[in-house]
Amino acid sequence: MDTTSSGKRREFDYSRREFSRVQKLIHARVGIHLGDNKQEMVYSRLARRLRATGIRSVGVYLDQLDDPDHPEWQQFINALTTNLTAFFRESHHFDTLQTHLKTHFRNQNRIRIWCCAASTGEEPYSIAMTAIEALGSARQGIEVIATDVDTRALETASAAMYDLDRVAKLPKAFLKRFFLRGVGKNQGRVRLKNEVRNLVTFQHVNLLDRNWPLEEPVDFIFCRNVFIYFENQTQAALLKRFHSLLNEKGLFFAGHSESLISGGDLFKSLGKTVFSPVRSR
Ligand SMILES: C[S@@+](CC[C@H](N)C(=O)[O-])C[C@H]1O[C@@H](n2cnc3c(N)ncnc32)[C@H](O)[C@@H]1O
Structure with missing residues (x-):
């Protein structure tokens, strides 16, 4: 049996060697x-999977x-992603979205907003509520496409139920206006109203996939707090693809610590990690 750096005995064999294998596997895949x-965080997350599968090391x-097609792959990814999120996280982005929708999209029939690291759903639902506030609940043709690589997070998201x-x-x-209070076994919880849920669709998408199942163009892209996990080269390649997908009057929203340095000449900063695509190249 193996020990931790503080000398505690571990339940499962695990050393630097296994940790580097994990680093390589998750990097190559997502x-x-x-x-x-x-190293320790990875151990505690994988230990749960070992207990669930009955594997001893x-x-x-x-x-x-x-085996790249082994069903455990998805569980491995789910275990290693970090899903930290919140409703209206970095709320200034939603103010910007609201103003931009009112100013530039009031008369556009179909509005498509991609939330590409949607986690447990708080972000895409915040987008949907903002769109309803901006354009009214009677407005048709608003689509929020919420995607993530973590299937467990997506399940939570589509249930639309929160503590x-x-x-x-x-x-x-x-x-x-937007939530229903849970009763009975759902006491202490809330659920998004259908008016909001109906605008959002959920799909499993790995940003590293060669093809994204998205129709072009997209009017807004929210890609927040996921680039921090990627290296510059991956970020740059993704930014190119986001750029070619984005409507020229659309916006790109990045996370608070993501300056898009490697986005170079593709995007113009509008401040507060909001960017517009640059077309004249
Ligand atoms: C910290 S959360 C950010 C959630 C939300 N965007 C926010 O800012 O509140 C990062 C999310 O990125 C997802 N993620 C990580 N790598 C990904 C990839 N290659 N493709 C798609 N999603 C990915 C994770 O599953 C996780 O849900």
Whole structure:
């Protein structure tokens, strides 16, 4: 049996060697760069999978992933992604979206918004609520396409049900307008109203996939707090693809620490990690 750096005995064999295998596997498949300081985090996340599958060592667990089609692959990805998110996270982006929708998209029939690292759904639902606020609930033709590589997060997202503490900071009137309070076994939870849910569709998409199942053009792209896991080269390649997908009067929203340095001449910064595509090249 193996020990941790603090000398505690581990339940499963795990060493630096297995950790580097994990780093290589997850990087090659989804682009996530796991820093060397993540060795213990990886152990605790994979330990759950080993318990669930009855496998006794991390090495044997990882051997299964030699087969790229092994069903454990998706569980491995789900275990290693970080899904931290919140309703109206970086709220200034939603103010910008609202203004831009009112100013430039009021008369466009179909509006398509891609939220490409949608996690457990708080972000795409915030987008949908913003669109309803901007253009009215009677407005047809708004589509929020919410995608993520983590299937477990997507399941939570499509259920549209959240603990009350997840919405505690939202104004009361807003809660009343867009959420239903759970009763019975759902006491202490809220659910998004169908008016909001109907605008959002969920799909499994790995940003590293050669083809994305998306129709062009897309009017807005939210790609927030996922680039931090990717290296510059991956970011640059993705930015090129986002750029060619984006409507020229559309916007690209990045996460708070993502400056798009490697986006170079493709995007113009409008401040606060909002970008517009540059066309004259
Ligand atoms: C920290 S969360 C960010 C959630 C949300 N965008 C926000 O800003 O609140 C990062 C998300 O990126 C997803 N992700 C990581 N690598 C991905 C990839 N290659 N393709 C698609 N999604 C990915 C993860 O599954 C996770 O849900």
